[in-house]
Amino acid sequence: MTAWCRIRGDAGPVVAARQNGHLQPARAGGRSVADLHPFIRGELGVADVTFGAPIAPSDAELLAPMGSFPRNIFCIGKNYREHALEFTTSGFDSSGTAAEDLIPTAPIVFSKPFTSVIGPGDLIDPHPHLTSMLDYEAELAIVIGRGGRDIALADALDHVFGYTIVNDVTARDRQRHHRQWLLGKGMDTFCPMGPAVVTADEVDLASTVVECRVNGELRQKAPVADLIFDVPTLIRDLSAGMTLVPGDVIATGTPAGVGIGFDPPRFLRSGDEVAATIEPIGTLTNRIG
Numbered sequence: 001m002t003a004w005c006r007i008r009g010d011a012g013p014v015v016a017a018r019q020n021g022h023l024q025p026a027r028a029g030g031r032s033v034a035d036l037h038p039f040i041r042g043e044l045g046v047a048d049v050t051f052g053a054p055i056a057p058s059d060a061e062l063l064a065p066m067g068s069f070p071r072n073i074f075c076i077g078k079n080y081r082e083h084a085l086e087f088t089t090s091g092f093d094s095s096g097t098a099a100e101d102l103i104p105t106a107p108i109v110f111s112k113p114f115t116s117v118i119g120p121g122d123l124i125d126p127h128p129h130l131t132s133m134l135d136y137e138a139e140l141a142i143v144i145g146r147g148g149r150d151i152a153l154a155d156a157l158d159h160v161f162g163y164t165i166v167n168d169v170t171a172r173d174r175q176r177h178h179r180q181w182l183l184g185k186g187m188d189t190f191c192p193m194g195p196a197v198v199t200a201d202e203v204d205l206a207s208t209v210v211e212c213r214v215n216g217e218l219r220q221k222a223p224v225a226d227l228i229f230d231v232p233t234l235i236r237d238l239s240a241g242m243t244l245v246p247g248d249v250i251a252t253g254t255p256a257g258v259g260i261g262f263d264p265p266r267f268l269r270s271g272d273e274v275a276a277t278i279e280p281i282g283t284l285t286n287r288i289g
């Protein structure tokens, strides 16, 4: 029943609950809690911690809600119909352009190295020596709580700790050139995450909407209900024969309205601000360095 953030404290990162717009540092056993993993693993709950004095968001530096990851971030490609169409018709999709590839018949899974994760407010490195086609993708991301393998559809949501926002930043030229997507999407700073992980009981997937603004202009807006492969299906398919572990993150895919969806494409430039909003998680804002 909580929105968990991580903020920079005097002695390192501190987990804080966001309540009524303020951040309240969590303490367990007389000490601050440095990372969200004890909560994700179920070793700590709200009842096990005490909260320090509220801090105004303007007085806190938000960090990515998790400080470490068990492995790379799982990502789903082309998981909204309108985005699948805009991507395939843009000419940047070298993974398959036949008619039968337009709308996937099974989840397309790739990953972003965890070294690409940055927090709210951190600068996205435009890597100008490597790409001139920088793009944004606002996405709802699942944080796995209880791990498991061969998870049944009916049990899938029981394995969700909560949800956060990921911006699946992409170098479109590298994505196209290398065919596999990891290099174009895995560069350092290409995985902004946050501002919070909101526990699953506070997120109603039936009414959740993904929005993305670039310099204040609304570019993406779609309900999560439009996902081709929904959250339970993704957990079932990813866990088939492969154990999911606590703290795994699954970015569920981006809606239509990315830069290559425009003609001509509208790529990001230094100084641009990308703001991805999913309530009740909040808004993840990052600027291009």
Ligand code: MG
Residues within 6 Å of the ligand: 075, 076, 077, 137, 139, 168, 253, 254
């Ligand atoms: Mg994506």
